[in-house]
Amino acid sequence: xxxxxxxxxxxxxxxxxxxxxxxxxxxxxxxxxxxxxxxxxxxxxxxxxxxxxxxxxxxxxxxxxxxxxxxxxxxxxxxxxxxxxxxxxxxxxxxxxxxxxxxxxxxxxxxxxxxxxxxxxxxxxxxxxxxxxxxxxxxxxxxxxxxxxxxxxxxxxxxxxxxxxxxxxxxxxxxxxxxxxxxxxxxxxxxxxxxxxxxxxxxxxxxxxxxxxxxxxxxxxxxxxxxxxxxxxxxxxxxxxxxxxxxxxxxxxxxxxxxxxxxxxxxxxxxxxxxxxxxxxxxxxxxxxxxxxxxxxxx
Amino acid sequence: xxxxxxxxxxxxxxxxxxxxxxxxxxxxxxxxxxxxxxxxxxxxxxxxxxxxxxxxxxxxxxxxxxxxxxxxxxxxxxxxxxxxxxxxxxxxxxxxxxxxxxxxxxxxxxxxxxxxxxxxxxxxxxxxxxxxxxxxxxxxxxxxxxxxxxxxxxxxxxxxxxxxxxxxxxxxxxxxxxxxxxxxxxxxxxxxxxxxxxxxxxxxxxxxxxxxxxxxxxxxxxxxxxxxxxxxxxxxxxxxxxxxxxxxxxxxxxxxxxxxxxxxxxxxxxxxxxxxxxxxxxxxxxxxxxxxxxxxxxxxxxxxxxxxxxxxxxxxx
Numbered sequence: 198x199x200x201x202x203x204x205x206x207x208x209x210x211x212x213x214x215x216x217x218x219x220x221x222x223x224x225x226x227x228x229x230x231x232x233x234x235x236x237x238x239x240x241x242x243x244x245x246x247x248x249x250x251x252x253x254x255x256x257x258x259x260x261x262x263x264x265x266x267x268x269x270x271x272x273x274x275x276x277x278x279x280x281x282x283x284x285x286x287x288x289x290x291x292x293x294x295x296x297x298x299x300x301x302x303x304x305x306x307x308x309x310x311x312x313x314x315x316x317x318x319x320x321x322x323x324x325x326x327x328x329x330x331x332x333x334x335x336x337x338x339x340x341x342x343x344x345x346x347x348x349x350x351x352x353x354x355x356x357x358x359x360x361x362x363x364x365x366x367x368x369x370x371x372x373x374x375x376x377x378x379x380x381x382x383x384x385x386x387x388x389x390x391x392x393x394x395x396x397x398x399x400x401x402x403x404x405x406x407x408x409x410x411x412x413x414x415x416x417x418x419x420x421x422x423x424x425x426x427x428x429x430x431x432x433x434x435x436x437x438x439x440x441x442x443x444x445x446x447x448x449x450x451x452x453x454x455x456x457x458x459x460x461x462x463x464x465x466x467x468x469x470x471x472x473x474x475x476x477x478x479x480x481x482x483x484x485x486x487x488x489x490x491x492x493x494x495x496x
Numbered sequence: 497x498x499x500x501x502x503x504x505x506x507x508x509x510x511x512x513x514x515x516x517x518x519x520x521x522x523x524x525x526x527x528x529x530x531x532x533x534x535x536x537x538x539x540x541x542x543x544x545x546x547x548x549x550x551x552x553x554x555x556x557x558x559x560x561x562x563x564x565x566x567x568x569x570x571x572x573x574x575x576x577x578x579x580x581x582x583x584x585x586x587x588x589x590x591x592x593x594x595x596x597x598x599x600x601x602x603x604x605x606x607x608x609x610x611x612x613x614x615x616x617x618x619x620x621x622x623x624x625x626x627x628x629x630x631x632x633x634x635x636x637x638x639x640x641x642x643x644x645x646x647x648x649x650x651x652x653x654x655x656x657x658x659x660x661x662x663x664x665x666x667x668x669x670x671x672x673x674x675x676x677x678x679x680x681x682x683x684x685x686x687x688x689x690x691x692x693x694x695x696x697x698x699x700x701x702x703x704x705x706x707x708x709x710x711x712x713x714x715x716x717x718x719x720x721x722x723x724x725x726x727x728x729x730x731x732x733x734x735x736x737x738x739x740x741x742x743x744x745x746x747x748x749x750x751x752x753x754x755x756x757x758x759x760x761x762x763x764x765x766x767x768x769x770x771x772x773x774x775x776x777x778x779x780x781x782x783x784x785x786x787x788x789x790x791x792x793x794x795x796x797x798x799x800x801x802x803x804x805x806x807x808x809x810x811x812x813x
Contacts (some may be wrong), residue, residue: 245596245813248600249600250596250600250813251597251813269602272600272601272602275600277596277600279593279596279597279600280593281593283592283593283594283596284594284597285504285594286592287504288503295499295602296499296500296503296598296601299497299499299500299599300497300500300601300602301601301602302602302605336597339597359515361606366597401548454590495654
């Protein structure tokens with residue numbers, strides 16, 4: 198069994214609104230996945246479904262092959278850091294660690310203490326007196342001290358300043374290198390995660406638009422620049438993600454199935470941020486007139 | 497879980513215990529004084545013989561008028577427990593998102609909830625029970641003096657019901673906190689809900705717990721018009737022609753104020769056809785009513801707790 202997290206036609210509805218719809222993807226073990234999407238796309242809903250805080254309205258989600266809502270034991274293998282890294286602000290740092298020790302069967306307190314000491318976070322200080330970056334580090338240490346096989350983090354760096362952001366992601370990467378843990382990190386900004394992630398799940402308007410290995414995704418997409426003309430039927434182009442037309446020139450961001458040799462087009466590589474922004478610019482799948490195939494967006 | 501609940505709520509617990517200790521000191525000091533004066537002044541003995549205790553009684557009342565005056569303050573105490581122990585219990589966690597931290601450790605939400613509820617409800621029953629016992633003992637001399645323990649507002653400060661009110665207030669606060677998810681609004685809901693329930697039951701429901709007794713008789717001096725320890729709901733006095741009047745008027749008409757012999761007054765009242773109709777709850781129903789009211793509040797509290805459990809289990813993420 199290679200998938201550590203598997204969603205199948207997963208959906209969550211609040212009243213008439215679908216927060217997440219028909220969501221299917223697999224996360225292979227040992228990956229650091231970026232869960233990316235604009236605010237309100239359903240990232241938090243997806244993570245809450247993954248840790249059993251929410252029950253799905255339709256479909257199902259499995260961690261290590263078990264539904265987390267029914268099988269709580271599976272949560273022992275999962276570390277979760279919720280949005281805004283909630284901690285008890287009246288507790289001392291060491292009391293937060295006591296909390297973790299008391300509430301978990303598997304717990305490596307010494308490791309967490311060493312880690313926090315190494316980061317220069319005093320164990321005797323009240324959580325409320327720490328900086329935002331330090332609090333995020335405490336939350337991360339708390340999640341990692343469970344010795345989980347999968348770590349889920351909901352917008353962990355959103356509220357941090359650039360330096361604290363970098364330190365947090367560095368600390369996370371060190372832990373990944375040390376333990377080989379699988380990670381899912383959510384963010385509305387891909388730039389935050391580009392350096393640390395190797396897998397992408399792109400969530401837009403409650404739907405999974407794209408998922409897969411980042412290198413493969415980037416390699417499969419190209420920017421094509423050519424004279425203004427029809428964009429249908431270019432050999433090698435599987436689907437046009439985004440098209441913009443100037444007076445005499447057309448620029449396409451396209452998913453390709455094989456190299457494009459048509460001399461009319463200049464072919465350029467894309468970077469991850471361009472790719473993600475192109476997909477975010479598309480209308481929602483459910484709002485499109487045609488079933489399946491991606492349509493052009495004329496700009 | 498016990499460690500976490502204690503660590504989180506030890507400050508509130510300490511505050512509660514300290515407040516109770518201060519109240520207890522006040523009750524014990526002033527109460528002991530009242531009890532001793534009740535005995536030493538002879539009021540207790542006099543009342544036991546159903547004598548006319550006019551002077552001793554008014555002396556006693558004068559001496560302790562301040563205590564009689566401040567006693568309505570005690571009506572608020574159960575509400576405070578609901579506001580400061582009940583409402584924040586779940587609301588503060590939901591407000592700060594810390595429930596997500598705890599629920600994703602190795603502890604399920606129902607175990608988390610039962611540990612928290614067990615602690616706060618246990619503490620409430622323990623402290624409210626001690627408080628109610630003290631308040632009842634403290635009020636006893638004042639109640640003995642005037643026999644008004646069944647009166648609305650005073651009935652509510654003694655016996656079983658203070659504990660029931662506190663239990664209800666906490667349950668209301670917990671449920672409001674789970675549903676509203678924020679501490680201050682939950683406290684506001686608790687305040688309004690508690691006052692509504694208290695006014696509805698105390699002002700309208702309680703007098704109908706059991707059908708009241710209705711007694712119609714000529715208001716002679718030998719008729720029991722005081723209903724010592726009972727609860728007079730209504731009184732209507734009519735003269736021989738059926739016109740509404742008052743007992744005072746009846747006595748004036750029969751010259752009772754000029755020290756006419758009792759027999760003359762009695763004959764006069766019969767002759768002129770005065771009839772007084774009292775509707776009341778007799779004194780011996782005090783504990784029955786205490787029991788009914790306690791069961792009522794306890795039942796509503798359990799329903800609210802069930803709602804809170806359902807809400808946390810199904811509607812919170």
